[in-house]
Amino acid sequence: MLRVDVTKQLGEFSIEASFASEGRVTGLFGASGAGKTSLINMIAGLLAPDRGKISLDGDVLDDTEKTIHLPAYRRRIGYVFQDARLFPHLSVRANLDYGRRMNGLAFDPAQLTRITELLDIGHLLDRRPGKLSGGERQRVALGRALLAKPRLLLLDEPLGALDESRRAEILPYLIRMRDEARIPMVFVSHDAAEMRQLATQIVMLKHGRVTSFGGVKVLSG
């Protein structure tokens, strides 16, 4: 269960959002500029709310009244950015292994095989990120986030930087991840079709406010 109840002033723009979701994939839907990225940056711990609370499965991540702000590196919340953000100086293999090393987890070859097969990136392991296509990069970024064994996975328009054919290439992987990886996800998009295919619960965001919340049918409402 992810509970978010926050306010944040960002220059002229303000966010006042509150929702709780138990869905496997919570879709954060809204036009660009609705505050989607700022909101998941707060869930990730990269941005601190001015006021409010964020909790995950009962663990408090942020509580401004008690001055609690758990730093991002201690949240175990994975984040797949729109622009992949692979480490350019590391091979694909080292990129995938990064989260495991930082969290002091034991090396798990079976898990590595499972994830690389799920995302079809086994043949890329010895390459440098600079030599990958956009779609390959995004798949490696998905694998890197999953292999850190997160409690929640944030996906910020993971298809946004890709062209039409690449989107069609990645979307099935996201659906497989939803059905096989068993990690709850928050999926951010402004594309209603993607939302329908992936999300199980929708949070509609407009000008920093939640306008509606519910099943996929709110998209047509």
Next chain:
Amino acid sequence: MLDITPTEWTAILLSLRVAAVATLMATPVGIALAWLLARRDFWGKSLLDALVHLPLVLPPVVTGYLLLLAFGRRGPLGAVLADYLGIVFAFRWTGAALACGVMSFPLLVRPIRLSIEAVDHRLEQAAETLGAAPWRVFATVTLPLSLPGVLAGMVLGFAKAIGEFGATITFVSNIPGETQTISSAIYSLIQTPEGDTAALRLVIVSIVIAVTALIGAEWFARRATQRLHGN
């Protein structure tokens, strides 16, 4: 003409040693300060920035004299270091290294700072979400990506340290075999009758060292661009 005499060799080797020690000692401090200036906001940041650049704009003789006041045998820092740690700077080669380290510090810090600033902050955020504490973000992402800049800074600092003259001669004088570097040896030779040929030899040596260092810095800078593009 390039028959280098033992005295000249002594000066050349001493210069190399002084510059190497100065660079190696200044680098960790330089990296820490460069990171602070590039990535943190704090009270007195402009003051610290100005302080780092001070040796670049002060007359070297002033820097040397300030070092003498502070680190001389009776200076507040010099006395403490000598009494408790047995480290003496005054009129020793170690003092020459200190003077060179201070004088070359602005040149060392600048490329490091620029390359840390050039590291994409979004990569550091990605590392954080993968569980890396701030110091590990620095060690595994920021530092490796700015390493070519660090090396370029070290090369520039080394080149500056090799050529340093004013602060060194003010602080530790010009003692053959102890504090007489290439620059102060040239200075002595020019003041000696018949010293011209020997001076010219050392001039050629210092040109060779400086040009090598500049080419090295250029090479490292090119590597930096390649590395940041992930090739």
